[in-house]
Amino acid sequence: MTGPGSPPSRPGTAQPGRQPYGQGAARLSPLVLLIDPIRMLPSLFLPLMGVLVAGGFSPTSFGWAAFGVAGSVLYAVIRWVTFTYSVTADRVELTRAFVGRSVRTIPLERIRGVDITTPPLHRLLGLAVLKIDTGAGGGDAEGELDGLTMGEAERLRAVLLSRGPAALPHPQGSLARDHAGSDMPSNIGSNAGSGAGPGVPAFPAGTTAAHVPIPAAHVPEQVHARVPRSWLRYGPLSGAYLLTPFALAAGAVGLVFQWGDELGLTERNVRRAVEWVWAHPVLPVAVVVVLVLAMPLAGGIAYAIFNWDFSLRSRDGYLIAERGLVTRRAVSLELRRIRGYELVDGLIERWVGVVRLWAVVTGLGDSQTRGQLLPVTPRKFAAAVASEVIGPLSAPLRPHPPRARRRRLFRAVAPWLVTAAVALALGWAVVTLAALALAAVGIPLGLDRYRSLGHAYDGTRLSVRSGSLRRAQAVVERRAIVGWTVRQTLFQRSSGVLTVVAGVGAGSGGYLAIDTGEAQGVEFAAEVTPDWIRPFLSKPPS
Amino acid sequence: MRGPLRDPAHRVSRRAIALWLVEALIGFGFLVGGAALVAYWIGGSDWALVPGWLSDHAWLLPVAVAVVMLPFVIVEPLWRYAVHRWELAGDVVYARSGWLSREWVFVPVSRIQTVDKAQGWFERVLRLATVRIRTASHAGSSTIQGLDYEVAARLAEELARRAQELRDDAT
Structure with missing residues (x-):
């Protein structure tokens, strides 16, 4: 010690x-x-x-x-x-010499990103928590420095990030303005001047000899997107945080039980309380109704707290996404490792015309929160930001054959019809009616699932889309593909369709073009990577 | 089979049929055994939930399972032997597998990260081996089962050598 x-x-x-x-x-x-x-x-x-x-x-x-x-x-x-x-x-070395002595060494070239968060107490004191992401799947391999001054955190981030391989020149911000429609706020691609003052590191001479030093003063920080506060109203549409009231209620109940003894909560009292509630069944129903009514409001508030003043900037070959009201969180992603993006929208979001944007990054731990590039924003805006920061997709999605529609419909309706038949045979009227209702809902759902299906390739990036309640369109660079898997189940075979999976060493690993036509799907793979597929086609393409 | 993709050039070893048969038999044994256990449990209980005619003839359950599944035990290995094929051409591994459902995998050698040659207990007895080709993505990885040991060893060796030469770090 x-x-x-x-x-x-x-x-x-x-x-x-x-x-x-x-x-x-x-x-x-x-x-x-x-x-x-x-x-x-x-x-x-x-x-x-x-x-x-x-x-x-x-x-x-x-x-x-x-x-x-x-x-x-x-x-x-x-x-x-x-x-x-x-x-x-x-390397970075974190040394702890409390009882035993432990040194955690993180080689600088393994650093994939650096997150800076400022929880409220830290913020009061001008402190920050800096997390070093090594893409090792979280846990022990990551480094955490809890309690740096804000200036030191910014300085460290600049030092740690600029030590990676030389930054790529990233696309310029003019593109987004060309795409911008009339309803587009003019806050994409605006330039923030040269970074924050304390963030510019002073490089000691001689230490960067082996690398290309990034002249931090000459690479101005570029702001790709600032999400206006008025767009926070789209938050509840995403369905995220909607369960907040229930989570809060569950937390309160948990606290009562944890501190039960102090609050005079004995088994007898509990039983009495339960009996009392049982005698007044209106009360729990009212509570549930209140909680349900509170869902959009509380969900919206939680969303606003987490996504307050969301901004997306780039500097030194890194993208920095910053957000949060109480706790500010700044996540940095190495642009060099970004292979594409994913646009996700739910059913309601689609009606309103808003989407969420994620980056597809190689070797990113916790990609759900770290990879997020934009919260719920209008589709045009998100698409413009995605094509400015990562790259555009300039080909329309090709639809899948009508046989795919039949399969989507069958899968959305048939299980409920079977359930209804079984329930009818057993004489359960309520279940029968419920299953029939769900089967009826399945028709538009199945049709919508079919409409979502599509794939495209524009020479640089390929794209696949699927899903209805949660529709996701992935746009991935061709060079990120590490292999293809073509699958065909017995049922797909009888319908003459198959599923093509593009294996990508980033994001979720595989992106599916579901139920393409047999020739269509294989042609798609052959179009993207002709060298890998053409030799194995049964007849030379005309 | 007719379709947009031609058959890969090589079949797996004929002894793979025996391997798949043994595996199918083991699965069959577990299934029938499980059914017998369930039958024993149903027969011994007088739950209102289980109809009387069923608990009286519970022994029918494992028999029915056996009768239904037995053809598959015979058919699956033969069918698999017809489907499972592989090829290494133009520095791309092309492999087909499955029986009821099929899977075609294309893995370019330049994206291979590891090549494993593995032998299970039965494979050892049958002098067979499995070659596992891994890339950065599970969807771009391939497993070729039931290869003759010599063939598997040569393939793994060749793949490892070429992968070393062609290493492409774009991913």
Whole structure:
């Protein structure tokens, strides 16, 4: 265990001969010590109350409680003192020397992205949490620096990110304006000037010799999109966060049970309460109705809190998506690793004409939250941003054959008809009617599923689309494809259709063109990668 | 088969039929055994949920399962032998597999990340091997079962060598 007085840079932390990058081993901001005890408060509260109650609030018990508080503060101090981080020419090292000594080494070229979040307490003190994403599937391989000053976090991000392979020149922002329709707000592609002041790193001479140094001052930060606050109204349409009221209610119930003893909650009282509720069945029904009515409102509020002032910028070959009201979160994605994008819209979103945008990134852990490029925004805007940042798809989707429609319809209707028949045979009238109703709903659903199907290739990118309740269109670069799988089930065979899966080493791994015609599907694969498929066609194409 | 794709050039080893037969028999055994267990349980219970005629003739269940499934045990290995084929041409692995449902896989050697040659217990007895070709995506990965050991070894060797030469890191 290191005493509080030990020097910040200890022998052995940085390897001899390795030039420390920036300063040597550094500590987190001492301000984090103000946050730690507050964060421990909830877990300390019960034991402390227990000590006080057990001691009958005597002076001794207060003494013990004070001892406990002092102990936890001391623990926080020791943890702070014994944790250091250093960035050398080729790696980040996080050293923890509390009881044992552990050094986590993250090679700089393995860093896929750097996230900066500022939870509310951190924000008050001007601190931030910096997470290093190595694409190793989360967990232990990632690095976290909880409690850097905002300036240091920005500086570290710039240092860590600029150390990756040289940034690609990214597409210019003029494209979006050409695409812009009349209802397009003029906030795409506007230039924010040269980055935030503290974010521009000062490169010590000699440390970047092997790499192309990125002249940070000459690459102005470019703003691709700022989502206006008025678009937050689209949030509830996405269906995300709609269950917020139920989650809150469940959380409250959980708290009651957890602290039940303190609140005088005994088994007898519970039973009495249940009996009372049983006698007044209106109450739980009313509660459920209130919760359901609260769904769009609470969902909208939760959405607004998480997606407040969403902005998408690029700098030094990285895309930075920043969002959040209470906790600001800035996720950076290496442009070099982006292989395409995915446009996702639900049924209601489609009626309103809004979509969500995700990036398809190789080796990205937690791509659901990290890969998000835009929250719910109008389709035209999202498409313009996607083609500006990643690249356009300039080919219309080709529809799949009518046999595919028959299959979609059958699959949406038949299971419910079977259920209805079985229920009818067993004499369950309610189930029969419900199943019949669902079968009826299945008709438009099946038709819509068919309308969603499509695939396209424009010479650079291919695209596939499917789904109805959640429709997703993926647009992926040709060079990202690592192989093809063509599948045909017995039923597909009798309908003369098949499913073509483009294997991509990014995103969800495979993108499906469902129920293409037999020749159509194989032709699609052959069109995208002729060298791989043409030799195996049964007859040379005319 | 008629279709837009021609048959891959090579069949797998004829001994693969035996392998698939053994596997099918094991599956068959589990299925019939499970059915017998369920029958035993139904026969012993006098639940109102289970109709009387069923619990009285519970022994019919495993018999019915056996009668229905037995043809498949015979047919599946032969059918698979007809479908399973593979080819390495123009630095692309082209393989077909399946029986009721089929799957064609195209994996360019330049995108291969690992090549495994694996032998299970039965495969060892039958001198067979499985070649697993992995890329960065599960949808671009291929498994060729039931190859003669010598053929599998040569294929794995060749693939590993060519993959080394053609390594393409675009993904």
